[in-house]
Amino acid sequence: MKGPLVVTVMMVKLFIFILITRHSSQDKNGNHKVRIPTKPFWAKLVPSISYWNRQQQILDLQNNPVLAANYSTAGMPDWLNDTSLISNPCQPNFRVTTQVKDYNSLPNRFKDFLLYMHCRSYPIMVDQPNICKEPPFLLLAIKSLAPHFDRRQAIRQSWGQAGVVANQTVVTIFLLGNASAGDHYPDLTEMLHYESARHKDIIQWDYRDSFFNLTVKEVLFLEWIQTRCPGARFIFKGDDDVFVNTYRILDFLKGLSESQAKDLFVGDVITNAGPHRDKKVKYFIPESMYTGTYPPYAGGGGYLYSGDIAARLHNASQQVALYPIDDVYTGMCLRKLGLAPEKNKGFRTFNIEEKYRSNPCAYKSLMLVHPRTPQEMIQIWAWLSCPSLNCQ
Ligand SMILES: *[C@@H]1O[C@H](CO)[C@@H](O)[C@H](O)[C@H]1NC(C)=O
Ligand SMILES: *[C@@H]1O[C@H](CO)[C@@H](O)[C@H](O)[C@H]1NC(C)=O
Numbered sequence: 039m040k041g042p043l044v045v046t047v048m049m050v051k052l053f054i055f056i057l058i059t060r061h062s063s064q065d066k067n068g069n070h071k072v073r074i075p076t077k078p079f080w081a082k083l084v085p086s087i088s089y090w091n092r093q094q095q096i097l098d099l100q101n102n103p104v105l106a107a108n109y110s111t112a113g114m115p116d117w118l119n120d121t122s123l124i125s126n127p128c129q130p131n132f133r134v135t136t137q138v139k140d141y142n143s144l145p146n147r148f149k150d151f152l153l154y155m156h157c158r159s160y161p162i163m164v165d166q167p168n169i170c171k172e173p174p175f176l177l178l179a180i181k182s183l184a185p186h187f188d189r190r191q192a193i194r195q196s197w198g199q200a201g202v203v204a205n206q207t208v209v210t211i212f213l214l215g216n217a218s219a220g221d222h223y224p225d226l227t228e229m230l231h232y233e234s235a236r237h238k239d240i241i242q243w244d245y246r247d248s249f250f251n252l253t254v255k256e257v258l259f260l261e262w263i264q265t266r267c268p269g270a271r272f273i274f275k276g277d278d279d280v281f282v283n284t285y286r287i288l289d290f291l292k293g294l295s296e297s298q299a300k301d302l303f304v305g306d307v308i309t310n311a312g313p314h315r316d317k318k319v320k321y322f323i324p325e326s327m328y329t330g331t332y333p334p335y336a337g338g339g340g341y342l343y344s345g346d347i348a349a350r351l352h353n354a355s356q357q358v359a360l361y362p363i364d365d366v367y368t369g370m371c372l373r374k375l376g377l378a379p380e381k382n383k384g385f386r387t388f389n390i391e392e393k394y395r396s397n398p399c400a401y402k403s404l405m406l407v408h409p410r411t412p413q414e415m416i417q418i419w420a421w422l423s424c425p426s427l428n429c430q
């Protein structure tokens with residue numbers, strides 16, 4: 039532990055030295071007086087008013103040896119030295135009820151999220167441990183919900199058919215949580231067992247499948263890839279109400295250079311966004327939860343990335359506090375890696391113009407269109423699979 043610290047401290051000193059020398063050489067009047075900075079170049083951490091930001095400050099400190107070293111000598115303020123969560127992260131954390139100032143007036147989904155925000159591991163109930171025995175060229179991972187049997191079946195019969203597609207190996211899996219009686223879902227356990235035995239493409243974890251828990255699905259999936267499918271070259275992750283032109287995606291992937299392939303992360307990228315403060319919006323986030331803008335992120339309808347990025351995201355996610363909106367969270371993890379998703383016009387998460395929707399040729403050059411019903415998926419796939427489809 040001492041060795042790396044000494045090195046980091048030396049590097050900080052070197053950086054200050056460079057700052058000083060740069061300052062002196064920038065003087066336009068030929069006056070080479072050395073100006074020594076009067077303050078350290080990092081700011082003392084002050085607690086954010088927002089709970090997520092404070093949790094991130096704690097994580098940043100834990101993962102930054104330079105800052106941590108400074109605090110170990112000076113003594114850490116209580117709000118930063120919050121070790122009580124580390125020992126039992128999956129027990130409900132009732133201290134949020136006082137640490138988030140308007141906790142009691144927040145909608146229930148926020149209360150549920152905050153109580154379990156530190157829990158990242160849930161038992162796997164249905165797994166497919168050998169599904170990637172032959173590492174696939176493309177892994178299609180579709181976020182689904184237990185009752186959506188028809189969507190999953192339409193995907194299997196159309197764009198998500200596993201096996202060899204356009205001469206490349208494709209593996210399809212569906213990512214599920216638990217649609218439980220507590221949320222008034224009918225008990226579908228046996229039907230799900232049948233489906234899973236029949237198709238062997240269901241992955242299910244035992245946590246409550248809700249909108250704000252999609253980030254839990256994301257971190258569990260990143261973990262799953264590393265244990266069950268680390269050899270996948272590329273990964274598509276998306277919703278079960280989109281149409282994916284798998285032919286076009288495979289074609290696009292085959293055309294990438296090695297370096298493009300390594301750092302690939304493409305989708306329908308949203309930039310300069312921030313939290314909605316209007317309570318009526320689905321994506322509403324109160325100030326007591328988050329302040330700041332969002333990093334660039336790819337809309338959660340579907341995006342495509344490399345297996346290499348998946349491994350890096352898995353690491354980065356351990357240093358980013360869970361955020362209730364999953365696609366924003368993935369953007370935060372990419373930013374942690376110093377990366378940004380790339381916008382690709384083939385991803386149409388906001389649909390295409392109505393007049394083109396029943397034109398087979400409109401789909402030929404697209405990679406994803408949202409939303410589509412199960413019947414539409416099968417129809418569009420039939421169009422695209424027809425050898426006589428002729429689009430100039
Ligand atoms: C680091 O420690 C010094 C000396 O104790 C202190 O003056 C400074 O404010 C500390 N920096 C931070 C970021 O806390
Ligand atoms: C953090 O708090 C614990 C007790 O709550 C204390 O023993 C420890 O020294 C503190 N750590 C730092 C770095 O201040």
Ligand SMILES: *[C@@H]1O[C@H](CO)[C@@H](O)[C@H](O)[C@H]1NC(C)=O
Binds near residue numbers: 205
């Ligand atoms: C399909 O893959 C095989 C083995 O990689 C290769 O020999 C063949 O040329 C490919 N066919 C096409 C149509 O790309």
Ligand SMILES: *[C@@H]1O[C@H](CO)[C@@H](O)[C@H](O)[C@H]1NC(C)=O
Binds near residue numbers: 217219220226227
């Ligand atoms: C998961 O959902 C099923 C079906 O509603 C329910 O029987 C089971 O108890 C749930 N598991 C947990 C741990 O809540």
Ligand SMILES: *[C@@H]1O[C@H](CO)[C@@H](O)[C@H](O)[C@H]1NC(C)=O
Binds near residue numbers: 151154244247
């Ligand atoms: C997420 O899942 C956990 C485990 O089932 C549950 O306790 C929590 O309430 C869920 N959170 C939300 C926001 O639904």
Ligand SMILES: *[C@@H]1O[C@H](CO)[C@@H](O)[C@H](O)[C@H]1NC(C)=O
Binds near residue numbers: 349350353
């Ligand atoms: C992930 O982190 C581990 C441990 O710090 C490291 O050994 C590994 O190289 C990292 N993997 C990637 C892909 O960054």
